[in-house]
Amino acid sequence: MLLIPCPYCGPRPELEFRHAGEAHIARPANPDATAAGAWSEYLYVRSNPKGRHIERWRHASGCNRFFNCVRDTVTDVIEATYPAGEARR
Amino acid sequence: MIVRQRSGTRLRFSFDGKDYTGVAGDTLASALLANGVHLMGRSFKYHRPRGVLGAGAEEPNALVDVAGPDGRSTPNLRATTVELYDGLRATSQNRYPSLRFDLGAVNGLLSPLLGAGFYYKTFMHPRAAWATLYEPLIRRAAGLGEAPRRPDPDHYAQRYAHCETLVVGAGPAGLLAALTAAQSGERVMVVDEQAVLGGSLLAERRATIAGQPAADWLAATLATLAAMPNVQLLPRTTAFGYYQQNLLGLVERVTDHLAAPDPALPRERLWQVRARDVVLATGAIERPLVFAGNDRPGVMLASAARTYCNRYGVAVGRRVVVFTADDSAYAAALDLQAAGVAVVAIVDLRPDPSGPGVVAARAAGLTVMPGTAVIATTGHWRVTGARLSSNTTLACDALLMGGGWTPSVHLFSQSRGTLRFDAARQIYLPGTPAQRQSSVGGANGVFDLASILAPLAVAGDIPAQGGFLGLVPGSRATGFVDYQNDVKAADILQATQEGFRSIEHVKRYTTTGMATDQGKTSNMNALAIAAAALDLPLPEVGLTSFRTPYTPVTFGSIAGAARGALFDPVRKTPIHPWAEAQGAAFEDVGQWKRAWYFQHIGESMHEAVKRECLTVRRAVGLFDASTLGKIEVVGPDAAEFLNRLYTNSWSKLAVGRCRYGLMLTEAGFVLDDGVVGRLAADRFHVTTTSGGAGRVLAHMEDYLQTEFTDLQVWLTSTTEQWAVIAVQGPRARDLLAPLVEGIDLAAMPHMSVREGRIAGVPTRLFQVSFTGELGYEVNVPAGHALAVWEALWAAGAPYDACAYGTEAMHVLRAEKGYIVVGQETDGTVTPEDLGLGWAVGKAKADFVGKRSLAMMDLQATDRPQLVGLLPAHLPQEGAQIVDRADPPIGSAALGHVTSAYDSATLGRPMALALLAGGRRRMGQTVHITTATGTMPATIVAPVFYDQEGARLDA
Numbered sequence A: 001m002l003l004i005p006c007p008y009c010g011p012r013p014e015l016e017f018r019h020a021g022e023a024h025i026a027r028p029a030n031p032d033a034t035a036a037g038a039w040s041e042y043l044y045v046r047s048n049p050k051g052r053h054i055e056r057w058r059h060a061s062g063c064n065r066f067f068n069c070v071r072d073t074v075t076d077v078i079e080a081t082y083p084a085g086e087a088r089r
Numbered sequence B: 001m002i003v004r005q006r007s008g009t010r011l012r013f014s015f016d017g018k019d020y021t022g023v024a025g026d027t028l029a030s031a032l033l034a035n036g037v038h039l040m041g042r043s044f045k046y047h048r049p050r051g052v053l054g055a056g057a058e059e060p061n062a063l064v065d066v067a068g069p070d071g072r073s074t075p076n077l078r079a080t081t082v083e084l085y086d087g088l089r090a091t092s093q094n095r096y097p098s099l100r101f102d103l104g105a106v107n108g109l110l111s112p113l114l115g116a117g118f119y120y121k122t123f124m125h126p127r128a129a130w131a132t133l134y135e136p137l138i139r140r141a142a143g144l145g146e147a148p149r150r151p152d153p154d155h156y157a158q159r160y161a162h163c164e165t166l167v168v169g170a171g172p173a174g175l176l177a178a179l180t181a182a183q184s185g186e187r188v189m190v191v192d193e194q195a196v197l198g199g200s201l202l203a204e205r206r207a208t209i210a211g212q213p214a215a216d217w218l219a220a221t222l223a224t225l226a227a228m229p230n231v232q233l234l235p236r237t238t239a240f241g242y243y244q245q246n247l248l249g250l251v252e253r254v255t256d257h258l259a260a261p262d263p264a265l266p267r268e269r270l271w272q273v274r275a276r277d278v279v280l281a282t283g284a285i286e287r288p289l290v291f292a293g294n295d296r297p298g299v300m301l302a303s304a305a306r307t308y309c310n311r312y313g314v315a316v317g318r319r320v321v322v323f324t325a326d327d328s329a330y331a332a333a334l335d336l337q338a339a340g341v342a343v344v345a346i347v348d349l350r351p352d353p354s355g356p357g358v359v360a361a362r363a364a365g366l367t368v369m370p371g372t373a374v375i376a377t378t379g380h381w382r383v384t385g386a387r388l389s390s391n392t393t394l395a396c397d398a399l400l401m402g403g404g405w406t407p408s409v410h411l412f413s414q415s416r417g418t419l420r421f422d423a424a425r426q427i428y429l430p431g432t433p434a435q436r437q438s439s440v441g442g443a444n445g446v447f448d449l450a451s452i453l454a455p456l457a458v459a460g461d462i463p464a465q466g467g468f469l470g471l472v473p474g475s476r477a478t479g480f481v482d483y484q485n486d487v488k489a490a491d492i493l494q495a496t497q498e499g500f501r502s503i504e505h506v507k508r509y510t511t512t513g514m515a516t517d518q519g520k521t522s523n524m525n526a527l528a529i530a531a532a533a534l535d536l537p538l539p540e541v542g543l544t545s546f547r548t549p550y551t552p553v554t555f556g557s558i559a560g561a562a563r564g565a566l567f568d569p570v571r572k573t574p575i576h577p578w579a580e581a582q583g584a585a586f587e588d589v590g591q592w593k594r595a596w597y598f599q600h601i602g603e604s605m606h607e608a609v610k611r612e613c614l615t616v617r618r619a620v621g622l623f624d625a626s627t628l629g630k631i632e633v634v635g636p637d638a639a640e641f642l643n644r645l646y647t648n649s650w651s652k653l654a655v656g657r658c659r660y661g662l663m664l665t666e667a668g669f670v671l672d673d674g675v676v677g678r679l680a681a682d683r684f685h686v687t688t689t690s691g692g693a694g695r696v697l698a699h700m701e702d703y704l705q706t707e708f709t710d711l712q713v714w715l716t717s718t719t720e721q722w723a724v725i726a727v728q729g730p731r732a733r734d735l736l737a738p739l740v741e742g743i744d745l746a747a748m749p750h751m752s753v754r755e756g757r758i759a760g761v762p763t764r765l766f767q768v769s770f771t772g773e774l775g776y777e778v779n780v781p782a783g784h785a786l787a788v789w790e791a792l793w794a795a796g797a798p799y800d801a802c803a804y805g806t807e808a809m810h811v812l813r814a815e816k817g818y819i820v821v822g823q824e825t826d827g828t829v830t831p832e833d834l835g836l837g838w839a840v841g842k843a844k845a846d847f848v849g850k851r852s853l854a855m856m857d858l859q860a861t862d863r864p865q866l867v868g869l870l871p872a873h874l875p876q877e878g879a880q881i882v883d884r885a886d887p888p889i890g891s892a893a894l895g896h897v898t899s900a901y902d903s904a905t906l907g908r909p910m911a912l913a914l915l916a917g918g919r920r921r922m923g924q925t926v927h928i929t930t931a932t933g934t935m936p937a938t939i940v941a942p943v944f945y946d947q948e949g950a951r952l953d954a
């Protein structure tokens, strides 16, 4: 079980959180003007790396906020967490 | 044989029905050995007689079933770790009818057939025979203990803890680490799987530490630690799993060692400990040597024999031969000799052994035979002789093996640390850790007490040095590598001959290392044999993963209190007690208990549902809809937020009006639906499906927090604040009217909401219908709901009102073709598929899912579409729909039945279905699959009753 540092509440056990997929997948600003291929990519294509990964978590049993988390998918070491909307780390 | 006075209380116990006595402090294994019993089990596959191999958690052979009080039984316990108590009853496993006379031993004669890969090869065809023939046969012939047949009568506790330093293993290395950490004032936890702390020092009778006997140093150190308030010592506690961020799972055995445990105590306690630093002092495990006959009772690890002698005062034989490639076995020989056992010879594989043990052995007059191997044994129930490579046979009643030591890197590996191979010593050692952690002592490959305890002065130690991996030269390959799964050297060789090169494949093909002991004594030999056969350096055949748990953990400890009524929360509405008193049957909807139907005396379920449906259509019914999800959406941008989250348009919805809202995923598929009422320009009362409330709120929060951050909106879950009573039927208005204050019911249109009072209680009153009849949904604060329900129930008496349950609700809504998300939808269904295109605001600039609806696949005209079916009989929900009455095998389905009910209103069965291109096929006949064939059904529009909707606002 991960120990996840919520940027708002501090370190909490994983069972308080819900995973919310890869981070920094921005919704296209003008969906109607987005080509089908690019839209499919937005919906379905994820990087799924072995190693450094930025993902979203929601502190479901806490502040209920979404935030971003830099985690190594091999070692599970969490490098940083930061509020949603901040620049990619 | 007992070699010295065994002090302690005498304890009676039985094994396979025969009575014995042992002493307090014994394990079942040491007590049986003290009584001269070596035969403790039958092997897994060949049913070979087996004795004890080790003296601890690594034991692969001596698995027993221990019966507790009140019919309790625990299978597959290692006799080496079962603490003796007065009255203990143990039985051997995997034998029929008895340990000595076992019919399954005939498997031994079949061993050429049961070798590596036999599961794959022998029983490939025919497949059907698996269930009827092969599996039952294998299950009876090969196996371990029997699962208990009764529910677990014990209870289990769970605890969480934090500390600065967690030390796993209370041997010399662990104790020294604990002492050092504790002296800095930090919180220290020391856990050890054994009943007493001390590890290898418990069997150390030669070495002195700081000038005193090892036992005295141990006692003094334990006393020091026990007296420190910042130190917690946990014996009988196994660290079984090492997880992320230094979280360790521990299981503490609280009562299993007690004859009459206090029933208030839990049987076991599961600890989850988060530590800043972890010290792994998990020691090392001695390896057997692989030679023919290395599994006869009486053949065991040298360190185990030393432990039985020094710690328990039990000699494992009267005439022992020691077969070693490692110095530490000399310590066993010397200690057994000192205890009065005849040590016939020390047979050493190494051509020129020369360590301090060798010197001491020669000085003690022991025969050392260098450059010699034991290549076979004689005996059946017990070893009677060791045949040497020099072609002589040494008579003996115990044969001790010293194959060298394997550091216990299991937890290190679980923690994602990378192992490194020490080619000179042929052992895997902890390499780079992935977490704040260190490995010390034997776990780190440091085997000599002086180095472990430096700077304390140590004398008299005979440390491990040497070792041998693989098949002993000159021996046939019938020697066992994995005792617990009955894997021989020959099986590994066969796997490599058949083309398996990676140990991951060899392991699965031969099952080596896959038993409950996870190959603690066998993995390195298996690797070495495979590597030698493939002519590769050992690390190149790979290393299998070490998985949790280190030793088996009970399900009870993991479940803890989450059993029975506490397994999952049960949610009940405030009206539940009324329904219960009326004798309602309940159904589970998520965590909710919902009234399913209200059966009158003498009625069947079918009759009750029929009566409820007809009463709603004819007069009026009350329905507890409190489980509906509710979200209050508030803020200056609330309408714009809903515009973006729902397909519908909300900007023009007047205050006091409602609309049916449809919510999509970004991929364009229906996620949820529900009625939304506008209470003020900046305030909406949103309802969701009963099961969808949490999902919808998370979906809304996600967009609000991460995509539509320009909007000022606040979301609040109000599901449990508002109870909902649906009043549905032509007399609904008549029933409500006398109870309502401040609302002009007659002026309320369909799809509107008003605030006022009902039965003296504040209400949000919706005029909405999920039945097709004139209907209201009375929202009241949950605390008043039961009183309001009772007032409405009393007011309904003149109209012969009924209470109806979820079954009738489903029939009524299906007659009207109203969908249920999760029943008519499955995550791949668009609004257009459901005929709900009218609810999509196509003129809106954007909403979640809009772009996806324009994707080619979602525009296809042959997509499954919602239709009604008039079938000959009631079909199964989920049944496939096909074109022909006799579809050939392999025919593609055209769709499936999503809902099916016997409709009292129609007087016939009806169904909703998703059918490819269904709307173009009105009036056609299709066939619904049944258990015995198919039944015909006519395709109709998915509204079976009051197509014009005239009754909604009657």
Ligand SMILES: [Zn+2]
Pocket (backbone or CB within 6 Å): A006, A007, A008, A009, A010, A059, A062, A063, A064, A065
């Ligand atoms: Zn938080």
